[in-house]
Amino acid sequence: MKKLTSVADLERLRRRILSQRDPEKPRISVCGGTGCRAYNSQEVTRALKKELRKQGLSKTVALKQTGCHGFCERGPLIVLYPQRIFYQRVSPDDAPEIISKSVLKGEIIDRLLYVDQMEQKKVRFENEVPFYNRQQRIILGNNGIIDPTDIKDYLAVGGYSALAKALFQMTPEEIIAEIKKSGLRGRGGAGFATGLKWESCRNAPSPDGIRYVICNADEGDPGAYMDRSLVEGNPHSVIEGMIIGAYAIGAHHGYVYIRLEYPLALENLNIALEQARKYGLLGKDILGSGFDFDIKVSRGGGAFICGESTALMASLEGKVGEPRAKHIHTSVSGLNGRPSNLNNVETWANVPLIINRGAEWYSKIGTEGSKGTKIFSLVGKINNVGLIEVPMGITLRKIVYEIGGGIPNGKKFKAVQTGGPSGGCIPEHLLDLPVDFERLTDVGSMMGSGGMIVMDEDTCMVDIARYFIKFLTEESCGKCVPCREGLDRMLDILTDITEGRGKETDIELLEELGNLLKEASFCALGTTASNPVLSTIRYFQDEYEAHIKERRCPAGVCKALTTFTIDAESCTGCGVCLRECPQGAISGEKKKPHVIDKSRCIKCGLCRDSCKFDAVIVS
């Protein structure tokens, strides 16, 4: 494999790859993202491979393991080309039938089809799946068709053409102008104008000429996994974005700081980097342009704070993740004191798209202040759990009901939490809010990196507030007083409230501490830490009051405030709960109603989970 030393080389290679691919040739793509793998999708791939071999079809039918397709609730997912037949919840045992019926004869296997709950209809083809076609998958779309470990797949869909354009048809200033014009804002949470950031980094003085571009892949918000899927499924899109950015800024060294908890993403990223180097798309004299640039990968150590730019850079210098004062921006003095441009994974992935299709096209998507699309991880109490990519400005209601398919088990929607531990909970009456940086901040939440957690009537909002504060007390670096001491005390108060020891003055004190953190913390972890508490107090004050004044948890979650009782009318005396109870707290004779000894009950819920007659009542 000879290195590509010119755009002509690249285009020649691309043409050759395309000429060797027949779009009509039958192809199976199996989702190989972490989610589907946990559902044994690799076994499905193996079974399909075995069956193809058995039937002598290994050369005529292509089998590909791709990145995350996004419809995680329905995994393992496979798509059969060229018809784009969409099968969900596939098991390895289905392999022979899939090959014999669908691949060879084009016959549809009904039981593997997705059933759209709302229209009560079976969906046969991928482009008819409402979950997908209500999205605008300009970034995620390729995840389902490329094998992330094969650069040729990326080249086949036009990969690295943006790089060629940037290196040979545009000047660094023109690239920055284009990014500015597109209105791209950081996708990591803060939403800072990307073009402006690049510009200030390029213009910052550097005596030895060293500048850095860094990719923040330390996706720490619990419930958010967009970046994981992008790096796992399409690492080249991120790499290409970084090379373009480096060229525009004048950096020759790049870093990707990736979470330790993402082993597959790390693996695929390293494979992609190796391949890019082999092809001359990374390293010295990229595509014969004279531009040198390479990327090093650094793993996180399990610290949420390292998602903060200065803490991340400290970690890259081998130090603890303690943030630094930001009077001097990192774009002027960052890693090793040099100008450094840090952007989130998704931000980088948007760059090749903007260069290829132009800022004007891009800026038509989205709202006035928030351009482009955003990838969200829609999780929690929602029917269609998965990754979605939607244009900015779409309403939360559309996301939750039209794409998400509403709340499972007929439960009532209560809130949607965006922005992770830095964000807030948005209640039902605000569901028509368009998703936009400013609008979300106005209601006490924020865009954040894209985690969107849906909660229903069985979720206790005080418990949720406590959950986030507990998370932050464990992740705080401990440097500044408001965050370290303030969060600890807020946790004490919230624990007291959820365990029935709440006091009248607690809500006021929580607000006071919350405002202290907002005003006085050293870094953004602290200044946004009180958002979950303050937003739940704002919209769900009645729940707090029920806990404090009535010692009652309306959602039935806080153990200390709930009691488990057996309804004598429904209980058949089958004895299952008696056997399941780990504390031996249930007694009763066969066929006679059983009783729970409240003094021994630890409220583990095993009895309720095992009762076939719904006789266990939680109040």
Place this chain on the structure above:
Amino acid sequence: MTNHVEKVTQIINRYGANKDSLISMLQDIQAVYRYLPEDALRIVANELRLPLIQVYAVATFFKAFTLQPRGKHLVTVCLGTACHVRGARAVLDEVKRHIGIEPGVTTGDMQFTLETVNCLGACALGPIVVIDGKYHGQMSPRRVKTTLKVYRNKPTK
């Protein structure tokens, strides 16, 4: 513990004995020994010419590192928001009850180490318990007993 010098120095040199790569070095050392032995940290501090406390500070700051030997089976319960909303706490309580230890601790017989993690990014499967790298999705307090049974060599008590 036997002489670590050769193994640890090899790891240090893998990163050009560069201070900046301290965290990566410690990760590789822990991958070999399954924890960070005191001797290894002393060697690192020595080779990189760093005060020992600076290496120790890094080893105690990042949750990925442990200064205590880990048990045979690593049980990790995900406490990410999506898993929490689906009842991860009840799962953790049940796991705690079964193994008999708190998170961050290893059982006396060195069979199990229990830890928690704040989101693995596989939210559709929540609640999740990872045992020895294998993801067990859709966990419920009921399934804890049967899932853990597979990993026990000998019966409890």
Place this chain on the structure above:
Amino acid sequence: MVELTIDGIKTRAQEGTTVLEAAHEMGIVIPTLCYHPGLSAYGACRICLVEVVKGNRSKLEASCTLPVEAGQVILTDSERVKRVRRLIVELLLASCPHSKTLQDMAASMGVNKVRFKIKNRGCILCGLCVRYCQEQMKSGGIGFIGRGTSRRVGTAFGLTPEECRNCGACEWICPVCEQACTAPSLIDGLCGGCQNLVPVETCTVCIRCSESVGPQGHKVY
């Protein structure tokens, strides 16, 4: 020279100085805990916060790390600043109730009750001892261990570090530890660690004391 306004008074300061230093030049004393002129500014205690006014909005910034800028409008003692300072002192007192420095600060600010449960941590994690050891003594024998509420000052593995030269500066510079070690003899004072002095009531960490001990211990106040 840079022109700025502090508490309504126009003043000039050298470029590169901080607002804290500029205010001090004018005779305005901003309270501090983690600041020391001989050490790098840390910005952790947040007591020195001042209000930086821009148009009709203002933000709180730590004056010990804030560089002076032309046209800055600073308020060092506004209601907002006072409110924040009081709450910070209250929080610190709840973790370090026996500190005379904190108690004096509380009295001067009008803080006379602590609404939080007392958790005697004996250390406010200002880092002065750590910075002194690293920057002035160039030893680096003590440092921060762990993170969040479990963050503490200590030595590696709880052992006396090789680098420690018994200068006792970590004890001397500590703003909350009021008393020296009251161990009756040098042997008893040797706890095997090099950390901030732990007298009976206030400090949590013990430093190995120097040779000059009197019958009642290292220093007698």
